[in-house]
Amino acid sequence: MATTAPVAEATGITKRFGPTVALHEAAIRVEAGQAHALVGRNGAGKSTLVSILTGLLPPDGGGVRFGGEPAPRLADRGAWRQRVACVYQKSTIIPGLSVAENLFLNRHERGPGGLISWKAVRGRARELLDTWSVDVDVRAPAGDLDVEQRQFVEIARALSFGARFIILDEPTAQLDAAATTRLFTRIGDLRRQGVTFLFISHHLREVYEICDAVTVFRDARHVLTAAVDELPRADLVAAMTGEAGAVVRGARRGPPPDAADVLTVTGASLPGCYHDVSFRVRAGEVVGLAGAASSGRTEIAETVAGLRAAAGGTVEIAGSRPRPGSVPAALGAGVGFVPRDRHHQGLVPQMSIADNGTLTIPERLGRAGFIDGRRRDDLARSMIEDLAIKAPGPGAPVSGLSGGNQQKVVMARALANDAAVLVLVNPTAGVDVRSKEFLLGKVEEVAGSGAGVLIASDELDDLRTCDRVLVVFRGRVVAEVARGWHDHRLVAAMGGVDLDA
Numbered sequence: 001m002a003t004t005a006p007v008a009e010a011t012g013i014t015k016r017f018g019p020t021v022a023l024h025e026a027a028i029r030v031e032a033g034q035a036h037a038l039v040g041r042n043g044a045g046k047s048t049l050v051s052i053l054t055g056l057l058p059p060d061g062g063g064v065r066f067g068g069e070p071a072p073r074l075a076d077r078g079a080w081r082q083r084v085a086c087v088y089q090k091s092t093i094i095p096g097l098s099v100a101e102n103l104f105l106n107r108h109e110r111g112p113g114g115l116i117s118w119k120a121v122r123g124r125a126r127e128l129l130d131t132w133s134v135d136v137d138v139r140a141p142a143g144d145l146d147v148e149q150r151q152f153v154e155i156a157r158a159l160s161f162g163a164r165f166i167i168l169d170e171p172t173a174q175l176d177a178a179a180t181t182r183l184f185t186r187i188g189d190l191r192r193q194g195v196t197f198l199f200i201s202h203h204l205r206e207v208y209e210i211c212d213a214v215t216v217f218r219d220a221r222h223v224l225t226a227a228v229d230e231l232p233r234a235d236l237v238a239a240m241t242g243e244a245g246a247v248v249r250g251a252r253r254g255p256p257p258d259a260a261d262v263l264t265v266t267g268a269s270l271p272g273c274y275h276d277v278s279f280r281v282r283a284g285e286v287v288g289l290a291g292a293a294s295s296g297r298t299e300i301a302e303t304v305a306g307l308r309a310a311a312g313g314t315v316e317i318a319g320s321r322p323r324p325g326s327v328p329a330a331l332g333a334g335v336g337f338v339p340r341d342r343h344h345q346g347l348v349p350q351m352s353i354a355d356n357g358t359l360t361i362p363e364r365l366g367r368a369g370f371i372d373g374r375r376r377d378d379l380a381r382s383m384i385e386d387l388a389i390k391a392p393g394p395g396a397p398v399s400g401l402s403g404g405n406q407q408k409v410v411m412a413r414a415l416a417n418d419a420a421v422l423v424l425v426n427p428t429a430g431v432d433v434r435s436k437e438f439l440l441g442k443v444e445e446v447a448g449s450g451a452g453v454l455i456a457s458d459e460l461d462d463l464r465t466c467d468r469v470l471v472v473f474r475g476r477v478v479a480e481v482a483r484g485w486h487d488h489r490l491v492a493a494m495g496g497v498d499l500d501a
Helices: 046-053 077-081 099-103 117-129 147-160 177-190 206-209 233-241 297-304 328-332 344-348 354-359 373-386 403-415 433-448 485-496
Strands: 008-017 020-030 037-039 061-066 086-089 165-169 196-200 213-218 221-227 261-270 273-283 287-288 312-317 335-338 422-423 452-457 466-472 475-483
Touching: 008 046, 020 037, 020 046, 020 061, 020 196, 020 213, 037 046, 037 206, 086 147, 099 117, 099 147, 117 147, 117 206, 147 165, 147 177, 177 196, 177 206, 196 206, 196 452, 206 233, 213 233, 221 233, 233 335, 233 485, 261 297, 261 452, 273 297, 273 312, 273 466, 273 475, 287 297, 287 433, 287 485, 297 312, 297 422, 297 452, 328 335, 335 403, 344 403, 354 373, 354 403, 373 403, 403 422, 403 433, 422 433, 433 452, 466 485, 475 485
Parallel strands: 020 221, 037 196, 037 213, 086 165, 165 196, 287 452, 287 466, 335 422, 422 452
Antiparallel strands: 008 020, 008 061, 213 221, 261 273, 261 312, 466 475
C-alpha cells in the first residue's frame, strides 16, 4: 500500500559557521496534519534548522524535501512561500500599515492604469481572514493589534501564499494563559482544515498539551523522535540534557547562617512580565533566577537594577529602597549590573576600556564634574589586572577586544562601585569556555567577599555556582531548588513540568 510522503523532511543536515558546527547530520520528519514539536536547549541547532527549512540558509550537507519533492532553489522565494512559512517570536508585521496592506504587501490588486485598488485589496483581506476565522478589522493599523492578533494575521498571510506547513517559533512567549488557550484552539481548527505545524517551544508542558510528536536536538545533533503520548516527561527532559554530569556539587561555601539580607523583593509585579514575586538574597549568597527567555526572569533582574519600574511591590537594597525605574538610584543603593546584551546595553564600542569601565563612578575620577585622565587610567589598569583582560592598555577601544574580554570589561564596571548586590543577566553569553570559567570564578570571589549575587539565566553552567535557584515560569516563581540539583529536574521545572506529578 502506498504511503503518503511527509509534508517536510530534512535528512543528514550539516551546517557550519567557521569552526562552529551548528548542525551535524541532523534530521526531522513532519507528517501531514501533525503538530510536531522541536525542542532542545539553547545552542542545540533549532534555529539553524528552521533557517534551512525555510530556505534562508543552504545546508553544507544533506537535503530538504517537501511532499516527497526536493526543496526549491534558494533564489525562488515564491516557491518556498508556497511550501513553508515561519511565524517568528518577533513579529514581522509592519505596524505603520493596515492589516490588509500587511496581508498583501507587494501583491496588491490593481485597477485601470495600474493604480492600486484598495477596495479590492480590502475585499481580498476580508475573504482571507473569514476563510481562516481570524476576527480582525482589515482597515485597522497593524500597530494597534495585540500579540495574539498579530500572530493570527501572520498565520493567515502565510496561508495566503499556499503554504500548509507552518513553523511556530515560541508562539506563546508573550501570551497569557487565556490567549495561549485560544491559540491552541485555533491551531486545532487549522489542523482539521489540513494545516501542519512545527511547534518550537521551551515550555515542555505545552508540548504535551498540543503536539502529536516531538523531535529532540542536543549539541547540534538529532537525539530522538517519538510520539508524545508514548514518551514519559522524564525521558524527554533526559534526552534534552543528556545523562552525563547530571548532579551539581559545589565546593563553594554558602553564606553564614546569620548573614544579613542585602536584597529583598516583596510582592513585585509588572503587567505582562511577572506577578507577585518575592525573594531575598543574603550577603555572600548566590541566587539564580532560572527560566526560559519569556519567563520573566530577565525583567525581574532588570527591575532590581533600575531598568524597569515594578507596578507594585517593593525592592530593598542594603536597607534602602531606591526610586523604582532609576538606574542611578539603584547604583547609589549598591547595585552592580551586567546586562543581557553587552553590544546594545553594556558597552560604548568606540570608547576605551578605561571610559567604559568607569562610566558608573565619575565621582571617583575628579572634582566638579571634571575627569582626571590619569586617575581614570590607573583605575582601568587595576580592572585590567583584576579581570585578566587581554588588551594593549586602558586606552584601547573595546570594539577591538574579543567577546570574552568585552564581557570582562562589563563585569569590571559592575564591580567598580563595590556593589552590595551584583545582578547578572546571561553573564557568560557569547564567550569562550576559558572566559566563562573565569567570569563564574569571579562571581564566587565576589560572593566570598560578602556581596550578594543574583544571576538570571537559562544556561545551566551559569546556575551551577548558585546556592539556590528560583525557577520562574510565566512570570511567577514556581519552585526553589537547592544546590545539588539534577540537570533534568531543573530543565523540567523551567519548562513548566513537574516530574513528581
